Amino acid sequence: MNEILNMSMNEMAEADFDCSCGRHHSLPIKKIAIGKGVLKELPGVAAEFKGKQVYMISDNNTWKAAGEKAHAFLVNDGFKVKSHMFETGNEILIPDEAVMGRVLMEMPLDTALIVSVGSGTLNDMGKFLSSRTGVPYIIVCTAPSMDGYVANGAPLICGGRKISFVATLAYGVVGDTDVMKDAPMHMIHAGLGDVLGKLTALTDWSLAVEMIDEYRCDTCVKLVEKALKRCIDNAAALKERNEEAILYLIEALTLTGVTMAIVGVSRPASGSEHLLSHYWEMDFITRNKYPELHGVKVGIATPIVAEIYEILGADIPEATRKLCPKRAFVEELLNSAGAMISPKEVGIERELFYRSLLNANAVRNRYSVFQYAKDIGRLEEVTQKITERIYGK
Ligand SMILES: [Zn+2]
Ligand SMILES: [Zn+2]
Numbered sequence: 001m002n003e004i005l006n007m008s009m010n011e012m013a014e015a016d017f018d019c020s021c022g023r024h025h026s027l028p029i030k031k032i033a034i035g036k037g038v039l040k041e042l043p044g045v046a047a048e049f050k051g052k053q054v055y056m057i058s059d060n061n062t063w064k065a066a067g068e069k070a071h072a073f074l075v076n077d078g079f080k081v082k083s084h085m086f087e088t089g090n091e092i093l094i095p096d097e098a099v100m101g102r103v104l105m106e107m108p109l110d111t112a113l114i115v116s117v118g119s120g121t122l123n124d125m126g127k128f129l130s131s132r133t134g135v136p137y138i139i140v141c142t143a144p145s146m147d148g149y150v151a152n153g154a155p156l157i158c159g160g161r162k163i164s165f166v167a168t169l170a171y172g173v174v175g176d177t178d179v180m181k182d183a184p185m186h187m188i189h190a191g192l193g194d195v196l197g198k199l200t201a202l203t204d205w206s207l208a209v210e211m212i213d214e215y216r217c218d219t220c221v222k223l224v225e226k227a228l229k230r231c232i233d234n235a236a237a238l239k240e241r242n243e244e245a246i247l248y249l250i251e252a253l254t255l256t257g258v259t260m261a262i263v264g265v266s267r268p269a270s271g272s273e274h275l276l277s278h279y280w281e282m283d284f285i286t287r288n289k290y291p292e293l294h295g296v297k298v299g300i301a302t303p304i305v306a307e308i309y310e311i312l313g314a315d316i317p318e319a320t321r322k323l324c325p326k327r328a329f330v331e332e333l334l335n336s337a338g339a340m341i342s343p344k345e346v347g348i349e350r351e352l353f354y355r356s357l358l359n360a361n362a363v364r365n366r367y368s369v370f371q372y373a374k375d376i377g378r379l380e381e382v383t384q385k386i387t388e389r390i391y392g393k
Contacts, residue, residue, distance in 0.1 A: 005222060009034050009251050012258055013172075021217040025262035029150060031138075031172035034250055036243065039140070039176040042070050042115075043077035046138060046172070052112035054079050055135075057103055057126060059086040059093045062118040065142040066179045070117055081115075082108050093121050095128075096157040103129060111135050113171070119143040119187065120294070127167040128154040136171035143183035144191040144250040146295050147269055149173050150257025162285055169261060175250050181241045186293065188238055188249070189339035193299020195231050195252045196330055197273040198224055200305040200369075203324040204271030208367040210317045216267070220259035224268050227252040236336035272308070272368040275360040276301035280343075282363075283352055292346045300343050303330040304357075304386060308369050311382050316372075343390065350391040357383040 004015050004025075010033060016026040031045045046054065054074060058067035063085045074081050084106040086093050093099065103125055107114075114137035116126025123139050130137040131154070139149055154167035202221060208214040231252040237245035259268040277297035284291040291297075309316055309324040316324070334341050343353055358379060361370035373379040 005219060005226075009254060012255075015258075015262070019217060019219050021215075021219060023217065023263075025217075027258055027262050028169055029171070029173065029258075029261070032254070034173070034175040034177075034254060035247065036177050038174055039066060039069055039179060040073055042073050042138070042140065042174050043079065045174055046074065046079065046113060046115070049113040050077070050079060052080070053108050053110045054081045054113045054115055055107050055111040056081055056083040056115040056117065057086075057106075057122060057129075058083070058117040059088050059122065061088075062122060062142045065117075065182065066140050066176065067117040070115065070140050070174075074115075082106075082111075094157055095121050095125050100125065100128065100156060104133075107133070113138065115140060117142060119145045119183075120148060123148055124154040124156060124167075127152070127170065128156060128165055130170075131165075131167035137168075138172040138174060139170045140179075141173065141175040141250065142179055143187040144175075144180045144246055144253060145183065145187035145293065146190060146194050147253040147256045147260075149175070150254055150261055151269075152261070162281070173254065175254065177243050177247045177250065180250060181243055181246045185239075185241075185338070186296070188241070188246070189299065189334075189337060190293040190295030191249050191253055192231075192235060192238060192295070192334070192337050192339055193297070193302070194295035195228065195249060195256075196302045196333060197271070197277075197295075197298040198228055198252075198256055198269060199325045199330065200273045200302050200309075201267065201269055201271035203305075203309065203320060204368050205267045206320040206323050207317070207369060207372060208267075210320055211372060212367050214267075214367065215265075217259075217263045220263050220268050223259055224252075224256055227255040232333060235333045238337040272305045272360065272370055273298050273301040275363045275366075275368055275370065276304065276356055278363050279356040279360045280346075280348055280352065283356070284347075289347065296340060296346065299334055299339055300341060300346065303327040303334070303341065304343075305369060306330055307386055307389075308357075308373060308382050311385055312369070312373060312376075312378060315376055315378070350387065353391065354383060354387045357386065
């Protein structure tokens with residue numbers, strides 16, 4: 001039981017076990033290959049589809065980062081591959097109706113496997129296409145920028161709004177640290193931000209267990225904590241693109257995805273810090289302002305949530321209080337890697353900031369420290385204090 005605790009990341013594919021939390025967990029992902037030089041293992045990961053039609057999607061940046069090599073590995077191994085590369089120049093690819101339509105039109109009729117090469121956007125496009133066509137997909141990761149490689153949600157732009165569609169989990173994940181260590185530093189910072197967000201996500205989960213008796217899987221908590229620790233201990237080395245630090249980062253991101261998939265809730269990965277980040281993002285999108293990378297916002301939101309816990313102090317039940325990181329600790333970690341810390345740096349004005357703290361609990365129906373602070377009548381006081389610390393009196 002719980003042998004998953006001793007498994008390496010790559011051994012977790014198709015994990016299937018009775019857990020000490022009383023539930024049976026299984027992970028439908030068939031292949032996970034994460035590590036140095038694993039891109040060349042792609043033909044092995046895709047072996048089941050050899051001789052059938054493979055459809056590869058990328059953009060000009062991800063093609064250069066890994067697509068070209070991935071394509072060559074497959075073709076040299078005898079795979080039949082059609083590649084479609086979106087030429088976006090220096091612009092980023094926006095997954096809207098036109099782009100999703102194009103990706104579908106380019107798809108060969110007899111496609112048996114989709115291979116998507118990229119990070120956030122191309123991963124979301126690949127999994128959406130896969131979910132609607134029933135054709136499995138493999139994601140070749142190009143940046144350790146968020147935890148969505150193992151997740152079934154696909155946020156796309158539809159009718160000018162960002163909509164989180166339910167899609168499907170990947171058949172396989174290939175994450176080569178030789179590729180990811182060369183990702184733009186901003187994306188590496190985003191990945192770190194998304195990982196640090198797990199500190200407050202786990203704290204919120206504990207609060208929900210104590211306050212409203214929510215289900216929690218302690219095996220999953222232990223898995224995330226273990227990966228978090230390794231990533232945190234090496235965070236400062238991300239600045240130098242240290243390969244081990246990149247490996248621990250992508251492992252932590254992938255592992256939180258794995259735990260989400262096996263417990264069927266996003267609690268191991270997202271808490272109040274994600275509510276804040278989503279609030280800011282929705283506000284930016286409504287105003288046609290660039291919303292910044294997901295993980296960058298989560299990174300900025302995390303010390304703020306830690307501060308809420310600090311201010312509430314003795315009002316927080318003891319077991320949860322002990323779990324929460326200190327604001328200074330999270331800020332120091334972000335700082336050591338060169339990542340942004342202040343909401344001001346991403347253009348969040350005082351008014352938006354103030355409003356976001358008061359209303360983040362309405363982003364989704366889920367118990368959080370915002371709800372708790374509201375219930376005990378201290379949300380306005382906390383909001384005032386933090387706003388004044390950051391923006392002045
Ligand atoms: Zn996230
Ligand atoms: Zn469990």
